[in-house]
Amino acid sequence: MLAVDGAPQHILPVVSTNSDLNPYPGKARVAFRSDGTFKLTVFSDLHFGENPWDDWGPEQDTNSTRLMKAVLKDEKPDYVVINGDLITGENTFRENSTTLIDEIVGPLNTAKVPFSSSHGNHDNQANITHAEEILREQKVxxxxxTRMSPPGVGGQGGQGNYWVPIYRKKTDAVPVLILWFFDSRGGFSPGPNSTPLPDWVDASVGEWIESETKAMNAVWGQPKKRGALAFVHIPPHIVTDLQLNLNSTKNPGLNADSLDGRGSVQATTDASNSGQDDAFWNALNKNIKNLHAVISGHDHGNEWCSRDLIKDVIFCFNKHSGYGGYTGADWGYGVRNLLYRSPEPRDGVETWIRLEGGETRARIILNKYY
Structure with a gap:
């Protein structure tokens, strides 16, 4: 269901600075339904564009498109998030790589559902960049x-840091929910002489979080009635410890990907980089209040949630949605759904995994008791 008014226009602003702190003055506002609910569906790791030189690759894109259409038809979300690795940029051809974005957003355009994207390590490769994907998405x-980071925020290859306000009613001046999107970078720089990019959210994003939340509090008031939800493709390094203490009852869902390997979490492609995501992680948890969860993809075999007791924040994995990218024999494909039954931040959020065929599992409530 489309919960916006009017005919949306292409995104123009880069920096979220106007009198009411609305970063989308030329676009329709996204709002809760009239019954006070709001449903998000999260697609992750679609990996379009693999092996375009043979039949196998395009077939996987067709399968992923079929999944998207089926899920959108059944779930009827108010908002969709694509949480990274839209394209396998090391496989696709440079001359037509951005046109894969047209295929990815096609089902969303047809369903008339508003959406945002974060970007992953496979979206920064010799044949594609985060910035190119963002610009193409805005165009088509x-x-x-989806927006670009303000100038100076995000570091090399990390242009996708932004937030989206969600309102109780379309006519309200103050939002009740903020969706935050952070760019964990990774992958390689574009061109024939590619070099590795850092695989963590840049420290400049921590400073930006602090300044943005201060501006929000100044314009909208303290965040007592304002919830938050955060998305970043590569999970923060703290989830490695969370995996060691999972309980199948409290933390249901597939747990097939070990997080102690190189590249499985932020800042692990090089052992000397451990902890490089601390500035981001500390700023996020210090400044963003009523944070219901931080949600990541990247590790296709995981779909669990767990609370980080140190920061007292819940972390969740998505569900691998795309037929591209690595998988296991029994992992399946699907999405994570999140259902707000009320705009009140303390009421909690229901979340579960939905598989392509309609089966559901790992249903929990994200609240203070989880």
Whole structure:
């Protein structure tokens, strides 16, 4: 269900600075339904563009598109998030790599559902960049709320840091929910002489979080009635410890990917980089209040949630959605759904995994008791 008014226009602003702190003055506002609910569906790791030189690759893109159409038809979300690795940029051809974005957003355009994207390590490769994907998405979908980071925020290869306000009613001046999107970078720089990019959210994003939340509090008031939800493709390094203490009852869902390997979490491609995501992680948890969860993809075999007791924040994995990318024999494909039954931040959020065929599992409530 489309919960926006009017005909959306292409995204123009880069920096979220106007009198009411609305970063989308030329676009329709996204709002809760009239019954006070709001449903998000998260697609992750679609990996379009693999092996375009043979039949196998395009077939996987067709399968992923079929999954998207089926899920959108059944779930009827108010908002969609694509949480990284939209394209396998090391496989696709440079001359037509951005046109894969057209295929990815096609089902969303048809369903008339607003959406945002974060970007992953496979979206920064010799044949594609995060910035190119963002610009293409803005060009081919008026329903996209994806934006570029302000100048100086995000570091090399990390242009996708932004937030989206969600309102109780379309006419309200102050939002009740903020969706935050952070760019964990990774992958390689574009061109024939590619070099590795850092695989963590840059420290400049921590400073930006602090300044943005201060501006929000100044314009909208303290965040007592304002919830938050955060998305970043590569999970923060703290989830390695969370995996060691999972309980199948409290932390249901597939747990097939070990997080102690190189590249499985932020800042692990090089052992000397451990802890490089601390500035981001500390700023996020210090400044963003009523944070219901931080949600990541990247590790296709995981779909569990767990609370980080140190920061007192819940972390969740997505569900691998795309037929591209690595998989296991029994992992399946699907999405993570999140259902707000009320705009009140303390009421909690229901979340579960939905598989392509409609089966559901790992249903929990994200609240203070989880």
């Amino acid at each position: 979908s008026p329903l996209s709320y």
